[in-house]
Amino acid sequence: MKNTKISNAVINRLPRYRRYLKELEKKGVEKISSKEFSELIGYTASQIRQDLNNFGGFGQQGYGYSVKGLREEIEAILGLDREYRMVIMGAGNLGKAIYNYTKTFKGAFRVVGVFEIRKDLIGKKLGTHEIMDYEGIVEFVETEHVDIGIICVDRENAQEVADKLCFAGVKGIWNFARTDIEVPPHVALEVVHLSDSLHALAYHMNDIKKKGGSR
Amino acid sequence: MKNTKISNAVINRLPRYRRYLKELEKKGVEKISSKEFSELIGYTASQIRQDLNNFGGFGQQGYGYSVKGLREEIEAILGLDREYRMVIMGAGNLGKAIYNYTKTFKGAFRVVGVFEIRKDLIGKKLGTHEIMDYEGIVEFVETEHVDIGIICVDRENAQEVADKLCFAGVKGIWNFARTDIEVPPHVALEVVHLSDSLHALAYHMNDIKKKGGSR
DNA sequence: TAGATTGTTAATCGATTAACAATC
DNA sequence: TAGATTGTTAATCGATTAACAATC
Numbered sequence: 001m002k003n004t005k006i007s008n009a010v011i012n013r014l015p016r017y018r019r020y021l022k023e024l025e026k027k028g029v030e031k032i033s034s035k036e037f038s039e040l041i042g043y044t045a046s047q048i049r050q051d052l053n054n055f056g057g058f059g060q061q062g063y064g065y066s067v068k069g070l071r072e073e074i075e076a077i078l079g080l081d082r083e084y085r086m087v088i089m090g091a092g093n094l095g096k097a098i099y100n101y102t103k104t105f106k107g108a109f110r111v112v113g114v115f116e117i118r119k120d121l122i123g124k125k126l127g128t129h130e131i132m133d134y135e136g137i138v139e140f141v142e143t144e145h146v147d148i149g150i151i152c153v154d155r156e157n158a159q160e161v162a163d164k165l166c167f168a169g170v171k172g173i174w175n176f177a178r179t180d181i182e183v184p185p186h187v188a189l190e191v192v193h194l195s196d197s198l199h200a201l202a203y204h205m206n207d208i209k210k211k212g213g214s215r
Numbered sequence: 216m217k218n219t220k221i222s223n224a225v226i227n228r229l230p231r232y233r234r235y236l237k238e239l240e241k242k243g244v245e246k247i248s249s250k251e252f253s254e255l256i257g258y259t260a261s262q263i264r265q266d267l268n269n270f271g272g273f274g275q276q277g278y279g280y281s282v283k284g285l286r287e288e289i290e291a292i293l294g295l296d297r298e299y300r301m302v303i304m305g306a307g308n309l310g311k312a313i314y315n316y317t318k319t320f321k322g323a324f325r326v327v328g329v330f331e332i333r334k335d336l337i338g339k340k341l342g343t344h345e346i347m348d349y350e351g352i353v354e355f356v357e358t359e360h361v362d363i364g365i366i367c368v369d370r371e372n373a374q375e376v377a378d379k380l381c382f383a384g385v386k387g388i389w390n391f392a393r394t395d396i397e398v399p400p401h402v403a404l405e406v407v408h409l410s411d412s413l414h415a416l417a418y419h420m421n422d423i424k425k426k427g428g429s430r
Numbered sequence: 431t432a433g434a435t436t437g438t439t440a441a442t443c444g445a446t447t448a449a450c451a452a453t454c
Numbered sequence: 455t456a457g458a459t460t461g462t463t464a465a466t467c468g469a470t471t472a473a474c475a476a477t478c
Contacts, residue, residue, distance in 0.1 A: 006422075007468080007469075008415075009468095009469070009470095010469095011415055011418050011419075012411070012415055014414070014415075014418065015408070015410070015411035015414035015415065016395075016408075016411060018414070019393070019394075019411075033434085033435060033436085034435075034436075035435080043470095044470075044471060044472090045435095045471095046470075046471050046472065046473095047469090047470060047471075049435095049436065049437065049438085050437090050438085050469090050470075050471090052437095053436090053437060053438075057436075057437060059435075059436050059437080060435080060436070060477090060478060061434075061435050061436040061437080061476070061477045061478045062433070062434045062435050062436075062477070062478045063434080063435070063436085063478065064434090064435065064436080065436090077418065078414050078415075078417050078418045078421075079417040079418060079420065079421035080414065080417060084417060092319075093315045093316060093318050093319045094315075094316055094319060096312075096315050097311075097312035097313065097314075097315040097316040098312065099312075100308045100309075100311050100312040100315070101308060101309055101312040101409060103308050104307075104308045104309060105410070108417070109413060147420070148416065148420075171420045171423070171424070172416050172417070172419070172420040174412070174413065174416055178234070179234070180231075185423075186423055187423075188416055188419035188420040188422075188423055189416075189419075190412055190413070190415055190416035190419065192407070192409065192412055193230070193231075194316060194407065195230070195320070196227070196230035196231060196234075197389070197405055197407055198324060198389065198405070199229070199230035199233070199293050199295065200223075200226055200227055200229075200230065200293075200405055201363065201387050201389055201403055201404075201405035202293050202294040202295060202299060202323070202387070203226050203229065203292065203293045203294060204226075204387070204403035204404075204405065205294065205362070205363075205386045205387040205403040206293075206294035207221075207403075208386070208400075208401055208402075208403055209386070222444080222445070224444095224445070224446095225445095248458085248459060248460085249459075249460075250459080258446095259446075259447060259448090260447095260459095261446075261447050261448065261449090262445090262446060262447075264459095264460065264461065264462085265445090265446075265447090265461090265462085267461095268460090268461055268462075272460075272461060274459075274460050274461080275453090275454060275459080275460070276452070276453045276454045276458075276459050276460040276461080277453070277454045277457070277458045277459050277460075278454065278458080278459070278460085279458090279459065279460080280460090433478105434477100434478090435476105435477090435478085436475105436476085436477080436478085437474105437475095437476075437477095438473100438474090438475090438476095439472105439473085439474085439475095440471105440472085440473075440474095441470105441471080441472070441473090442469105442470080442471070442472085443468105443469085443470070443471080444467105444468090444469080444470090445466105445467085445468080445469090446465105446466080446467070446468090447464105447465080447466070447467080448463105448464085448465070448466080449462100449463085449464075449465085450461105450462090450463085450464095451460105451461095451462085451463095452459105452460085452461075452462095453458100453459090453460080453461095454457105454458090454459085454460085
């Protein structure tokens, strides 16, 4: 295995490659060249080949790539060939939202528990899950082999909840709280700032308007 | 106004600058130098100054930046000084999730309608909103001055819903559907692929494990 | 074998960082 | 005025694209 550190830009394109490959597979396409793939996905053929060759030579000269084979390789690289057990921290609006969303998942990622600090919510149901007391999180992570903690609590509590999860032994944190958090180096962190995304959208809307006006 | 096209990398940092400035304001901090800001936010002082100077000279030599002033400038740049009216397209799990999430918003972004294709859901309530028939979307966008369409429908219907929204006259699309969509150049598009984000998290978790093992 | 297309090296482009003159 | 810190130009770094030899 090549072991120069892979850049985030590359990693963030992998799930997208996979999505397109799954679509192709569904359509019964068996092989694809980097040139054809380029036209479909919108990256240059060069970039596609560069990206894939970070991980290995998955293609065949003169032929192209096997759609199924490449999809499987990418899934192995991403680690989608195993199950991830997740807990949702916070059962407020944000927690509910993410819980509902995770229900649409098939496959590798499964919510195994929902936790809350506010005593009045504990014991209530969120979908099929009973909301549990935050006090019990450390034990739960251990006994239930939780891999990922999803942070859906208030800005004020996000760091403290993250600390607790890391202490308990999760291997990844998916942060939806409206603040930045820090985790130790042995824990992976992925951040989704939905409001930042919406603000960027607002910028682009106004940018387009401005350009239109000056034409 | 300078008018070389601003890169996305810069734009995506602006909401983050704003978040930190708001925190500082809350704490009563009145001025900050790029160096101090750098230590707080984790970008280099150089980058902060470069970023801001894309839009204007907001600082003062020998002094730094006014926290409140800079926050206001950034909000103006992002276009947060006005209201955005949004519709949610799709009242399934994803639509419900995003609806719940938008309830936590204060300020500039407001959901004014929820639409659905599936007849059995039409007329039901989602929070305070009655779910409306997709058939009526074009008229609604016009009469209610909708700015943004949030796409929460199935992969299969995403492009068709986007087309209809663009035809109806929205200025921005926020896409949560698990597929890529295309919009005309006068419409802004911002994409949130939550499952892609989760896949990247899985990659990083496995990457850390591998490195730990080989140490 | 000849044609096609990869894997990989080299060239280009863009974004980040460093340096410093301008100026409050 | 002297010290501090910006605004901006120049240098560096990294990522993308182009080119082409290797090879199926």
